[in-house]
Amino acid sequence: MVIFSVTKFEEGAWIVVVITPIMLWVITKISKHYDSVGKQLKFDLTEPIPSTDTVIIIPVAGINKVIVSPISYAKSLTTNVVAFYVAFSPEDAKKMEERWDEWNPGVRLVVVTSRYRTLIKPLIEFIERIDHHYKHQKKLTVLLPEFITHKWWHRLLHNQSSFRIRTLLLNRKDVVVSTVPFHLKD
Known part of the structure; x- marks a missing residue:
């Protein structure tokens, strides 16, 4: 077999x-x-299913119809719901807090001002602070509002922040990432 392999190799x-x-x-x-x-x-099958309390974080970009469904869904799961907003200026932060208080959906709003206009880094830091505060005793869930468009090319125009957040958080064992869709008409 060795001789055959060598002689017929080519x-x-x-x-x-x-x-x-x-x-x-x-x-x-x-x-x-x-x-x-x-x-x-x-x-x-004899092992009980562990029950853990959950903290749900909903990144919001403002007050609009897209965030109503995630907030409603999150409140049906737990009372520990936090809306997270990244402002780009102190004026923007104050305006959002005033509008949130006026709307009052029954969810605490956390506003962070980002000097460099980044969304992801402040959210990751907030998640790490909450995780450290509860010392891994509570399950963290990030509930992402997301547009569902009818045309494929519209998807390129929306949900880029959600995609980046989901990509970064899916590798973390301590965070569950879920999406609540909002279907656009056209």
């Missing part, structure tokens, strides 16, 4: 000599992955 034996071991290695890795996932997902 005529196609390289496929058997090179590709077959690589395929066997890949198949073995895939099998080990599935075994590992199976072990991690195995559940003992």
